[in-house]
Amino acid sequence: MCADKRHMTAAFTGNSNKGFMHLDIQSVAKTFITSFTRKKIQAVQDFSLSIDPGEIFGIVGPNGAGKSTVLKMLMGFIRPDKGKISLLGKQPGDPESREHCGYLPENPYFYDHLSAFELLQFSARASDMPPHNINPRIDQLLKLTGLDSAKNRRLRSYSKGMIQRAGICFALVHDPNIVVLDEPMSGLDPLGQQMVVDIILDLKKRGKTVLFCSHILSDVERICDRTGIMVHGRLRKILQKNELLDQGNSVRIVADALTPELERRCREFGWSVLTKSTHVTITCPREHLSDALTLCGEEKVRIITVDNTVNTLEQIFLQTVKETEP
Amino acid sequence: MTVNRLLPVSLIAALLLYGAAWQHLQHERHVFLQENYMDYTLPSRFTGPAAMEFKGIVSDFLFLKVITFLGERIGKQEEFNDQHFQYLEESVNTITDLDPYFWDAYLFADMIFTWDLKEYEAANKLLLKARQYRTNDYRVPYYLGFNYFFFLKDNINGSKYLMEASKLPASPYYLASLAARLSVYALEHRIGIIFLKEMIMDTENEQIKSEFILRIKALEIMDQLEKKVREYKKTYRKLPSSLAELVTAGLIDKIPNDPYGGQFIMMENGRVYTTSKMLRKK
């Protein structure tokens, strides 16, 4: 465990009272052993995270970074090899820890022959919702997610996006205090994605805790109070929303080539440079824009476009991934 | 285009070929079955565990196989031989091991054993097995008694089993008196006639019925002859030396013919029997 990360973790956990913590993960590690070759795969290493009530935390990371594994350990599907997890003060091994918890699995799959309505009834009853609240709550959610007209159809006739919506309803029926969502946007059309964003923001407004992981960085950036970047089973960075906003002040210049001189100068200024096969992206603070453009002109590099993207998370993400590469 | 036309043509050709092949197989199979076919039934030590909890329905299936196989041979008037006996004995043992209460199987085998195969001991052994399980069924000792009386001409055992049958529920009212008389007048033909007349009423099989009628006919003649012998004895205070003396004395016109094709003879004690032993000549 590197020193600065310990410091960083302490900064996030230290200022909150222990009992008050909604969700607490302490230096958790998990190693899988492949059944055939007996090879060890370190899925999660030294993972610590605490989330306050009313906070939205997003985990981003490349495929296979261990995001889903962390969420599964939270839900008690997998036991960590090391470390401690508590949900509302209870351990995942205790079924009660999930009483006020909603979970959406990655690529959810439900019973083929049930209707969305029956599925949600089950979800509500299993969470001990008072019977008279169940049906109005289900109808409200189905309307919200646009499944109202299909609520009595069997789930096998649902499209992937509809299943995803049903899964979101399943996680939210009993109005849980902690909502854990694994790739909530996957399979959804842009309208659906906006719907999920709205739902999450609404949950925050009502003081709920949301932990989710996603590939769609722009949404994560937009809605998360904090964002963790996970690579190779480790939480590499945790970004505060204001950090991202600061970075949001930067400007992106897309040019068609990169000269060694240009690269050297960019480094000097501390601008980030990202080289791709067809173009080069230089990101610099807004006040440096004219300098950067002049520099490009001097180096005879053709500028394709200039924009003030808010996609700063992408930059940090790609950089973080690159840094961890051996 | 050509492929589209080729496929239906090939299909028709293939179907024609299939028809021919099927016909040929039918023919070959028929010959094969005619030549050397003898059905078999696995012993119950294999069939039992293999049938698991479906012993009842397996026994039904095996029994259906037996009655169609043997029934077909009866229909064709085929002579039964040792092979048939073995098949039937094995099958019925397996069937009644699978379902020891299966009366149809016991009765069918009993009929074939006695009437067609003349294997009386096998028949009685089977009925004794039935007696262990069907303890409340009067028909089991009834048929046992009948076998002793009719086929083995053992009236002592016959009456013993009939007596047993008469004590069981739903047995016909006449059984008790029949059993009693069978034991007292152990050798009287008259009793046999009553017994057989009752049996005819219970029998549906025409062949067996005619067998009974023939037997009754013979018994009635012998009964009649014995009556005449007793009349002769009353008049002459001695037994006739032979049946021919009854004719000489004018008591009968002539010695009647034995429907079984034998000759009636008089024993020293005045009883009348026949040389055919009431067995049909082959």
Added chain:
Amino acid sequence: MNRRIWSLAVITFKEGIRDRTLYGIGLFALMIMGLSLVVTGFFLRELHKVTVDINISAITFGGLLIIFSLSVNLMSKDLDKRTIYSVLSKPFSRAQYLIGKFIGLVLLSLTALCMLTLVSTLTIWAVKSQYPVYFKEFVWLSVFQAVFAEFLMFMVLNAVVIFFSTVTTSSFLTLLFTISTYIVGQTVEEVVQFIQSQAQEIQLTTAVKTVIEMTQYIVPNLSVYDLKIRAAHGLSIPFSYLLSITGYSLIYSAVLILLASIIFSRRELT
């Protein structure tokens, strides 16, 4: 009963009862029962026996098919298709999950059994009114007693399905182990009796003997549920016997579910 467990039982039951496989199995059983209308005519006197044999066998066969296809599927699909993640994100303990599933499966078997019994009752009644002379020994109560015994067997087999699906990772293995348990359970009594009766004639090593002796304690003795032959002949079954097999089934199922719960609680759902 715990409302949570019951809600899981209900969706398990609904998911099973709406599966098309069920209609196929039902149709198959109906065909066999229809066959009994025709086939009984071939027999001589004991038509009631043949009718009852065919009908209860059809019920049993249908029930077994439901366990081997639907029950196995309903358990292993949860793990294969990850439906279990959604279910276990609710406050179920692993044991509660298994109990809920078990109750759902038993309900499914019970419903199917009731449907099949209803139809076979009509079939038997039809044959009975066609050949009333040959149904003098027939007793309805015996038939229902035999069907009840089959239900107890289905309960035990459902517990076996639950147990093996927690041990194995594939539906095929669950199916294979369940069918094996069924076959061994059906034959173990006869095999043990055979060995005991022929002790002198067959030379078995003590090891083999011990294995077979042990088997009869581990594997459920499913022969005790086979009352078909007695039912076919209208022989009544003592109440104490029915009580005894009921107790045996409940305790055996409970032990299996407990074992399964212990194993499943340790299992990681990756």
